Amino acid sequence: MPEQNGKATIELRLRDGAQLFNTLDPFPFREGDIAADAEAYIVDWARDLPKDEPIAIVIHLERPDAADKPVPDLTTAITSWFAGRAKTETHALRELFRDGRLAFAIGFVGLAACLFLSWLLTQGLEGPFARLFQESLVIIGWVVIWRPAEMFLYDWVPILRRRKLYRRLAEANVEVRLPQQ
Structure with a gap:
């Protein structure tokens, strides 16, 4: 993955924001459950990045989300998901x-x-x-x-x-x- 502004970067290319989430999760809260394959992709790439550099995650969306099916804030969803995973490991x-x-x-x-x-x-x-x-x-x-x-x-x-x-x-x-x- 490329480096961007001194940060090790993970890039995801998605059709829309909903592709990042577990399809069985109806998004009852602001953050949804990240899909297992999306999590695995992010974690696998993060393992290969230099340990001493901060991480940047860039999500390229092919199209914006439909107004009738809003997707949770992707930034909050990703950071909250991994904060929860860290808490689980603790x-x-x-x-x-x-x-x-x-x-x-x-x-x-x-x-x-x-x-x-x-x-x-x-x-x-x-x-x-x-x-x-x-x-x-x-x-x-x-x-x-x-x-x-x-x-x-x-x-x-x-x-x-x-x-x-x-x-x-x-x-x-x-x-x-x-x-x-």
Whole structure:
């Protein structure tokens, strides 16, 4: 996508403004639901843009909207939509950490129980089967703690990345260009 006034630009060419919105949404409010394919197009292009530059979204309309079927303000609709998506990602991040804390507590208790059982049950036992039993309990304990550790170490990164992208899109300068009369 071209650069315009120091901003990384995403351009959309539409027949009319209604093409940007979900056709099942009757526009009960000022902003409508952005169509999934339009959102995917904008997000895919935004991912490829330089991270340090502000985003501009230019919408080229082939024809103005019909007076009997008004379309919500495109600028407000797009920025509000992506602000809402950023808020959804914030909630998802909070939920992940809340679930992670619970999973970690359960996993920690499970790990402690496995390590304790491993120690307790092998105190008087010797031989290869005792060692096998001891190591099996240790492995089970680490498997129990694996998912909570994964949640805290890795799962939050893509959510944070999406939230940052949606915030950039919510702050984008949206310009609607009508055909020259």
